[in-house]
């Protein structure tokens with residue numbers, strides 16, 4: 001039996017479709033992703049916590065779900081919006097249907113709506129709160145709940161997604177370096193890409209102290225991606241500042257980039273509708289090369305792109321920019337062993353163009369000669 005479902009935006013615009021996944025009611029920030037592939041990675045990416053994700057790709061679920069592509073232990077999206085769900089999965093790796101997994105994970109979704117109209121609305125008016133209901137709630141009541149929900153600006157969500165207990169992902173082959181990763185919403189492919197370079201990663205809770213990071217014998221520190229507004233992440237920013245002071249190599253991805261950006265003295269701000277997809281063009285200004293990259297961010301760092309900035313930790317330059325809109329996509333400290341990218345070199349899903357950044361991290365650790373710094 002199909003249930004009618006509604007999607008109501010905070011400005012009142014309403015779409016009517018059918019229930020997809022769990023039957024119920026949910027609210028979150030409505031955002032769209034233009035990714036054509038990788039819905040399983042999207043759904044399990046902790047950075048989508050509290051977000052109602054709209055897929056612009058019209059046909060979703062074609063390859064079902066499998067036991068290999070999860071980026072974390074669960075689906076994190078607050079709600080899921082698709083045009084036309086595949087009625088039957090067909091793929092050699094598939095172990096089930098996406099709709100069944102959404103239901104099992106308790107994700108309330110809606111299908112059969114004009115996702116192109118919804119995306120154009122969000123693009124013109126900006127990301128905003130939305131509710132999805134398939135339990136009979138009427139549009140007016142749902143809108144009241146949407147308006148009562150906390151907005152993404154000002155949201156501090158790290159503690160809700162971080163690991164409760166530390167765990168270790170061992171290097172593949174010969175162990176070369178040890179990295180302490182602050183888990184603010186880490187994805188599995190980050191530790192995999194590090195492991196492939198001989199790095200053993202200790203994934204630590206978001207509340208970890210500097211002593212906790214150093215206790216694992218870290219040669220370097222990694223700041224993970226994650227959900228929420230970086231302006232609220234004062235704890236991780238203070239930690240990153242301490243790591244910079246010690247001269248320990250530091251790499252941050254996405255939320256981690258924003259935190260490291262703040263530790264270097266820059267501000268962050270909310271983008272109109274964010275970057276989410278797997279074909280965003282980014283220029284690496286240090287090499288002049290353009291790469292096609294995977295993005296999922298709603299906030300960005302405010303740093304000057306014309307010349308290196310003078311900070312408390314020396315000169316810092318914008319190393320990467322998005323060619324669609326000029327948004328800062330990476331920072332490089334010229335006088336400290338630290339760099340960041342705002343997008344996802346771990347990709348999954350997405351192109352592998354930016355995988356070299358994990359080589360840069362390895363080279364930074366190698367060059368810094370801090371091996372065993374954490375034991376000092």
Ligand SMILES: NC(=O)CC[C@H](N)C(=O)O
Nearest residue numbers: 047225226254255298299
């Ligand atoms: N993927 C991420 O790390 C997202 C970072 C941050 N929550 C943002 O939306 O910009």
